[in-house]
Amino acid sequence: MNPTMLRQLWSLIEKTQANLLLKLDDASLVQSLLQQFKQERTLNHEEIHILNDYLYNRLSLIRDLAQQRY
Template sequence: MNPQLLRRLWSLVERSQSSHLLALDDHSLVHWLLDQFTGQQSINQAEADQLHGYILAKIPLIRDLAQER
Protein backbone atom coordinates (compact mmCIF):
# COMPACT_ATOMS: atom_id res chain seq x y z
CA MET A 1 0.00 0.00 0.00
CA ASN A 2 1.16 3.48 -0.86
CA PRO A 3 2.75 5.20 2.19
CA GLN A 4 1.15 8.51 1.19
CA LEU A 5 -2.31 6.91 1.38
CA LEU A 6 -1.52 5.55 4.82
CA ARG A 7 -0.36 8.94 6.10
CA ARG A 8 -3.50 10.60 4.73
CA LEU A 9 -5.73 7.93 6.32
CA TRP A 10 -4.17 8.30 9.77
CA SER A 11 -4.31 12.07 9.47
CA LEU A 12 -8.01 11.75 8.71
CA VAL A 13 -8.50 9.51 11.76
CA GLU A 14 -6.71 12.04 13.97
CA ARG A 15 -8.78 14.96 12.65
CA SER A 16 -12.10 13.13 13.04
CA GLN A 17 -14.22 13.63 16.13
CA SER A 18 -13.67 10.80 18.57
CA SER A 19 -17.33 10.62 19.51
CA HIS A 20 -18.30 10.11 15.88
CA LEU A 21 -15.71 7.36 15.31
CA LEU A 22 -16.84 5.55 18.46
CA ALA A 23 -20.55 5.87 17.66
CA LEU A 24 -20.30 4.00 14.35
CA ASP A 25 -20.46 0.22 14.05
CA ASP A 26 -17.55 -1.47 12.27
CA HIS A 27 -19.19 -1.54 8.83
CA SER A 28 -20.29 2.09 9.06
CA LEU A 29 -16.88 3.19 10.33
CA VAL A 30 -15.07 1.61 7.38
CA HIS A 31 -17.45 3.16 4.88
CA TRP A 32 -17.47 6.57 6.56
CA LEU A 33 -13.66 6.72 6.56
CA LEU A 34 -13.54 5.62 2.92
CA ASP A 35 -16.12 8.24 1.95
CA GLN A 36 -14.23 10.96 3.82
CA PHE A 37 -10.94 9.85 2.29
CA THR A 38 -12.21 9.72 -1.29
CA GLY A 39 -13.86 13.09 -0.81
CA GLN A 40 -10.41 14.56 -0.24
CA GLN A 41 -8.41 12.53 -2.75
CA SER A 42 -9.37 10.57 -5.83
CA ILE A 43 -8.19 6.95 -5.72
CA ASN A 44 -8.64 4.05 -8.10
CA GLN A 45 -10.62 0.90 -7.32
CA ALA A 46 -7.54 -1.17 -6.42
CA GLU A 47 -6.44 1.47 -3.91
CA ALA A 48 -9.98 1.68 -2.52
CA ASP A 49 -10.05 -2.09 -2.05
CA GLN A 50 -6.67 -2.05 -0.31
CA LEU A 51 -7.74 0.82 1.90
CA HIS A 52 -11.00 -0.96 2.78
CA GLY A 53 -9.10 -4.06 3.91
CA TYR A 54 -6.56 -2.00 5.82
CA ILE A 55 -9.20 0.01 7.68
CA LEU A 56 -11.09 -3.17 8.52
CA ALA A 57 -7.93 -4.70 9.98
CA LYS A 58 -7.14 -1.53 11.99
CA ILE A 59 -10.59 -0.93 13.53
CA PRO A 60 -9.45 -1.88 17.05
CA LEU A 61 -6.52 0.56 16.81
CA ILE A 62 -8.74 3.31 15.40
CA ARG A 63 -11.18 2.84 18.28
CA ASP A 64 -8.35 2.78 20.86
CA LEU A 65 -6.94 6.04 19.50
CA ALA A 66 -10.37 7.66 19.52
CA GLN A 67 -10.99 6.58 23.13
CA GLU A 68 -7.67 8.03 24.27
CA ARG A 69 -8.53 11.51 22.98
Template sequence: MTPLMLRQLWAVVESAQAQILLNLDDSSLAQWLLRQLKAQQSLDSDETNMLNAYIHTKMPLIRDLAEERLVPHS
Protein backbone atom coordinates (compact mmCIF):
# COMPACT_ATOMS: atom_id res chain seq x y z
CA MET A 1 0.00 0.00 0.00
CA THR A 2 1.55 3.27 -1.11
CA PRO A 3 1.45 6.63 0.67
CA LEU A 4 -0.57 7.93 -2.28
CA MET A 5 -3.25 5.28 -1.70
CA LEU A 6 -3.43 6.21 1.98
CA ARG A 7 -3.74 9.91 1.17
CA GLN A 8 -6.49 9.17 -1.35
CA LEU A 9 -8.36 6.99 1.14
CA TRP A 10 -8.32 9.68 3.82
CA ALA A 11 -9.28 12.33 1.24
CA VAL A 12 -12.33 10.21 0.38
CA VAL A 13 -13.19 9.87 4.08
CA GLU A 14 -12.86 13.63 4.58
CA SER A 15 -14.94 14.51 1.52
CA ALA A 16 -17.69 11.94 2.12
CA GLN A 17 -20.93 13.01 3.71
CA ALA A 18 -20.84 12.16 7.40
CA GLN A 19 -24.23 10.42 7.16
CA ILE A 20 -22.88 7.93 4.62
CA LEU A 21 -19.95 7.08 6.88
CA LEU A 22 -22.23 6.63 9.89
CA ASN A 23 -25.25 4.91 8.35
CA LEU A 24 -23.53 2.01 6.56
CA ASP A 25 -22.48 -1.10 8.46
CA ASP A 26 -18.75 -1.82 8.59
CA SER A 27 -18.69 -4.18 5.61
CA SER A 28 -20.82 -1.91 3.43
CA LEU A 29 -18.78 1.13 4.38
CA ALA A 30 -15.52 -0.63 3.52
CA GLN A 31 -16.95 -1.63 0.13
CA TRP A 32 -18.23 1.92 -0.48
CA LEU A 33 -14.80 3.40 0.30
CA LEU A 34 -13.09 0.86 -1.96
CA ARG A 35 -15.47 1.72 -4.81
CA GLN A 36 -14.63 5.41 -4.39
CA LEU A 37 -10.91 4.64 -4.52
CA LYS A 38 -11.30 2.35 -7.54
CA ALA A 39 -13.05 5.18 -9.37
CA GLN A 40 -9.88 7.27 -8.90
CA GLN A 41 -7.30 4.61 -9.74
CA SER A 42 -7.08 0.98 -10.69
CA LEU A 43 -6.38 -1.38 -7.82
CA ASP A 44 -5.19 -4.95 -8.16
CA SER A 45 -6.56 -7.66 -5.87
CA ASP A 46 -3.61 -7.42 -3.45
CA GLU A 47 -4.04 -3.66 -3.10
CA THR A 48 -7.78 -4.07 -2.65
CA ASN A 49 -7.28 -6.70 0.06
CA MET A 50 -4.68 -4.57 1.88
CA LEU A 51 -6.90 -1.49 1.73
CA ASN A 52 -9.91 -3.48 2.90
CA ALA A 53 -7.97 -4.78 5.93
CA TYR A 54 -6.64 -1.29 6.67
CA ILE A 55 -10.11 0.26 6.43
CA HIS A 56 -11.49 -2.30 8.87
CA THR A 57 -8.74 -1.51 11.39
CA LYS A 58 -9.47 2.23 11.06
CA MET A 59 -13.28 1.93 11.17
CA PRO A 60 -13.61 3.47 14.68
CA LEU A 61 -11.48 6.45 13.61
CA ILE A 62 -13.47 6.88 10.38
CA ARG A 63 -16.74 6.91 12.33
CA ASP A 64 -15.31 9.26 14.99
CA LEU A 65 -14.25 11.73 12.30
CA ALA A 66 -17.72 11.58 10.74
CA GLU A 67 -19.44 12.11 14.10
CA GLU A 68 -17.15 15.06 14.81
CA ARG A 69 -18.43 16.75 11.64
CA LEU A 70 -22.03 16.40 12.80
CA VAL A 71 -21.46 17.99 16.22
CA PRO A 72 -21.92 21.76 16.17
CA HIS A 73 -18.91 23.54 17.65
CA SER A 74 -19.42 26.59 19.82
Protein backbone atom coordinates (compact mmCIF):
# COMPACT_ATOMS: atom_id res chain seq x y z
CA MET A 1 0.00 0.00 0.00
CA ASN A 2 1.46 3.33 -1.00
CA PRO A 3 1.55 6.44 1.23
CA THR A 4 -1.14 8.24 -0.78
CA MET A 5 -3.53 5.36 -0.33
CA LEU A 6 -2.81 5.27 3.41
CA ARG A 7 -3.49 9.00 3.75
CA GLN A 8 -6.74 8.66 1.83
CA LEU A 9 -7.83 5.73 3.98
CA TRP A 10 -7.12 7.48 7.30
CA SER A 11 -8.77 10.65 6.03
CA LEU A 12 -11.87 8.59 5.25
CA ILE A 13 -11.77 7.00 8.71
CA GLU A 14 -11.52 10.44 10.32
CA LYS A 15 -14.49 11.69 8.26
CA THR A 16 -16.64 8.69 9.17
CA GLN A 17 -19.00 9.31 12.08
CA ALA A 18 -17.56 7.99 15.33
CA ASN A 19 -20.81 6.32 16.37
CA LEU A 20 -20.83 4.29 13.13
CA LEU A 21 -17.25 3.14 13.72
CA LEU A 22 -18.18 2.06 17.23
CA LYS A 23 -21.51 0.35 16.62
CA LEU A 24 -20.68 -1.91 13.65
CA ASP A 25 -19.25 -5.39 14.15
CA ASP A 26 -15.79 -6.08 12.73
CA ALA A 27 -16.85 -7.48 9.36
CA SER A 28 -19.48 -4.78 8.78
CA LEU A 29 -17.05 -2.02 9.71
CA VAL A 30 -14.36 -3.27 7.34
CA GLN A 31 -16.88 -3.67 4.52
CA SER A 32 -18.35 -0.23 5.13
CA LEU A 33 -14.94 1.43 5.02
CA LEU A 34 -13.95 -0.54 1.91
CA GLN A 35 -17.16 0.47 0.14
CA GLN A 36 -16.64 4.13 1.00
CA PHE A 37 -13.02 3.96 -0.13
CA LYS A 38 -14.02 2.34 -3.44
CA GLN A 39 -16.33 5.28 -4.09
CA GLU A 40 -13.34 7.63 -3.93
CA ARG A 41 -10.82 5.49 -5.78
CA THR A 42 -10.82 2.53 -8.16
CA LEU A 43 -9.20 -0.51 -6.59
CA ASN A 44 -7.95 -3.72 -8.13
CA HIS A 45 -8.39 -7.12 -6.48
CA GLU A 46 -4.97 -7.06 -4.84
CA GLU A 47 -5.52 -3.58 -3.37
CA ILE A 48 -8.88 -4.66 -1.96
CA HIS A 49 -7.24 -7.67 -0.31
CA ILE A 50 -4.44 -5.51 1.13
CA LEU A 51 -6.90 -2.91 2.45
CA ASN A 52 -9.11 -5.60 3.93
CA ASP A 53 -6.19 -7.11 5.85
CA TYR A 54 -4.91 -3.68 6.89
CA LEU A 55 -8.31 -2.64 8.25
CA TYR A 56 -8.79 -5.89 10.19
CA ASN A 57 -5.35 -5.43 11.75
CA ARG A 58 -6.16 -1.82 12.75
CA LEU A 59 -9.69 -2.26 14.08
CA SER A 60 -8.75 -1.63 17.69
CA LEU A 61 -6.88 1.55 16.72
CA ILE A 62 -9.80 2.72 14.56
CA ARG A 63 -12.22 2.15 17.43
CA ASP A 64 -9.91 3.78 19.98
CA LEU A 65 -9.67 6.90 17.82
CA ALA A 66 -13.44 6.90 17.26
CA GLN A 67 -14.02 6.58 21.02
CA GLN A 68 -11.89 9.68 21.59
CA ARG A 69 -14.04 11.66 19.14
CA TYR A 70 -17.36 10.33 20.46
